[in-house]
Amino acid sequence: MEKIDIPKRTVYRLSLYQRCLQQLKEEGVDTVSSEDLASAAGVKPTQLRKDLGYVGQVGTRGLGYGVGTLSGAISGIMGTSSVLQPVVLIGVGNLGAALLRYSGFRKEGFEIIAAFDADPCHVKSTTEEMGVPVHHVDGLGDYVKQHGVKMAIIAVPGSAGQSVADVLVEAGVSALLNFSPAVLSVPDDRVVNQVDLAAELRSLAFFAS
Amino acid sequence: MEKIDIPKRTVYRLSLYQRCLQQLKEEGVDTVSSEDLASAAGVKPTQLRKDLGYVGQVGTRGLGYGVGTLSGAISGIMGTSSVLQPVVLIGVGNLGAALLRYSGFRKEGFEIIAAFDADPCHVKSTTEEMGVPVHHVDGLGDYVKQHGVKMAIIAVPGSAGQSVADVLVEAGVSALLNFSPAVLSVPDDRVVNQVDLAAELRSLAFFAS
DNA sequence: TAGATTGTTAATCGATTAACAATC
DNA sequence: TAGATTGTTAATCGATTAACAATC
Numbered sequence: 001m002e003k004i005d006i007p008k009r010t011v012y013r014l015s016l017y018q019r020c021l022q023q024l025k026e027e028g029v030d031t032v033s034s035e036d037l038a039s040a041a042g043v044k045p046t047q048l049r050k051d052l053g054y055v056g057q058v059g060t061r062g063l064g065y066g067v068g069t070l071s072g073a074i075s076g077i078m079g080t081s082s083v084l085q086p087v088v089l090i091g092v093g094n095l096g097a098a099l100l101r102y103s104g105f106r107k108e109g110f111e112i113i114a115a116f117d118a119d120p121c122h123v124k125s126t127t128e129e130m131g132v133p134v135h136h137v138d139g140l141g142d143y144v145k146q147h148g149v150k151m152a153i154i155a156v157p158g159s160a161g162q163s164v165a166d167v168l169v170e171a172g173v174s175a176l177l178n179f180s181p182a183v184l185s186v187p188d189d190r191v192v193n194q195v196d197l198a199a200e201l202r203s204l205a206f207f208a209s
Numbered sequence: 210m211e212k213i214d215i216p217k218r219t220v221y222r223l224s225l226y227q228r229c230l231q232q233l234k235e236e237g238v239d240t241v242s243s244e245d246l247a248s249a250a251g252v253k254p255t256q257l258r259k260d261l262g263y264v265g266q267v268g269t270r271g272l273g274y275g276v277g278t279l280s281g282a283i284s285g286i287m288g289t290s291s292v293l294q295p296v297v298l299i300g301v302g303n304l305g306a307a308l309l310r311y312s313g314f315r316k317e318g319f320e321i322i323a324a325f326d327a328d329p330c331h332v333k334s335t336t337e338e339m340g341v342p343v344h345h346v347d348g349l350g351d352y353v354k355q356h357g358v359k360m361a362i363i364a365v366p367g368s369a370g371q372s373v374a375d376v377l378v379e380a381g382v383s384a385l386l387n388f389s390p391a392v393l394s395v396p397d398d399r400v401v402n403q404v405d406l407a408a409e410l411r412s413l414a415f416f417a418s
Numbered sequence: 419t420a421g422a423t424t425g426t427t428a429a430t431c432g433a434t435t436a437a438c439a440a441t442c
Numbered sequence: 443t444a445g446a447t448t449g450t451t452a453a454t455c456g457a458t459t460a461a462c463a464a465t466c
Binding site: 006008011012014015016018019040041042077078079085087094095097098099101102103104105107108109110150151153174175176177181183185191193195196197198199200201202203204205206207208209 | 220221227228250286294303304306307308310312314316317318319359360362384385386390404405406407408411412413414415416418
């Protein structure tokens with residue numbers, strides 16, 4: 001497993017490249033230069049090549065990259081297999097419910113197989129509406145263990161963030177996408193990506209003046 | 210205007226500190242050390258102090274920071290005044306509608322005063338449901354100009370991202386929060402914060418294996 | 419004064435970019 | 443072979459961390 005030593009930023013950009021490659025594939029393009037792919041992804045060609053260095057020797061000097069080949073190589077590294085990756089979502093408030101409805105995930109190879117909430121009202125009302133079973137958060141740990149879920153999306157209030165993370169970690173989840181405004185501390189072998197909408201907006205306000 | 214030369218990262222963290230300070234204020238704490246505030250925000254104390262250096266000389270050696278004073282100083286720098294900052298949202302699909310419903314923004318001092326969509330069905334159906342007027346995207350430029358809006362949230366499909374951004378830029382919007390999976394190019398005097406949910410999830414999948 | 423903690427400079431670290439040799 | 447473009451090393455840049463003098 002040499003995975004561990006690809007920088008976080010590079011991994012993120014690899015996922016951007018992959019989306020661009022998908023698009024190119026649909027357009028019937030089958031070869032692309034680092035210059036063109038980089039500009040599509042919004043990075044410098046030299047950075048793209050550096051990033052692809054982690055994937056291996058995937059291009060052809062003088063020619064460029066084969067769209068299909070490269071896409072396959074990245075998929076290999078990223079573990080983006082053809083099966084849908086199961087994900088659980090915790091917190092079915094405004095944002096959580098929105099994410100449940102958001103169809104974009106499935107298209108990218110992820111499926112929210114179950115959701116959890118502490119509020120029995122949410123549990124009841126959303127189960128039918130969403131097409132996804134919503135359980136009480138008490139059952140979270142067991143469910144995750146039973147289904148071997150490795151990824152979770154946290155959309156609970158800040159005050160509940162850490163305790164939810166603790167349960168997930170204990171149950172074996174290794175990657176968390178955290179929308180709660182809580183700073184999560186997890187063991188070193190787990191990863192958290194934080195998306196803090198309010199902070200994004202506030203920080204943007206600074207530049208708007 | 211010395212604003213310009215505060216690093217983006219620092220601005221983002223300042224907004225984190227502010228949230229922590231708010232919390233402390235509610236708890237009735239009135240003095241905090243860099244060590245404690247840093248740990249609340251999930252950063253190193255030394256980084257916190259560096260960041261606060263941009264705000265000015267705001268602490269007292271030997272004592273720490275006054276919660277109220279510091280919060281006020283950061284607000285001053287960030288332009289987070291007491292009036293609600295008006296924001297427009299473009300794209301009322303799954304994600305956009307979710308963001309409209311998301312009450313968190315208002316609490317942070319932002320108000321989505323209008324939403325826009327290209328699809329007349331969305332326009333019609335969501336206006337009443339949301340409590341926010343939803344207009345056809347054709348009127349976007351004029352509306353923004355008339356109301357002097359400086360911030361916008363983009364939640365349209367990737368293919369429409371750039372053209373929406375162009376309209377906003379032309380109409381004078383200076384800060385964009387972009388949820389569309391499009392790489393936006395804007396003039397140097399405008400800022401874009403990108404939030405790419407699918408890319409976050411894909412990149413997370415790498416670490417989940 | 420002694421203890422504590424900031425503000426700031428210098429050192430380190432990591433990530434981005436430039437340059438160019440390898441090679442299709 | 444000549445032209446193009448990758449892969450990779452070295453140089454640059456910026457951000458984080460450590461150290462410590464200033465000072466409450």
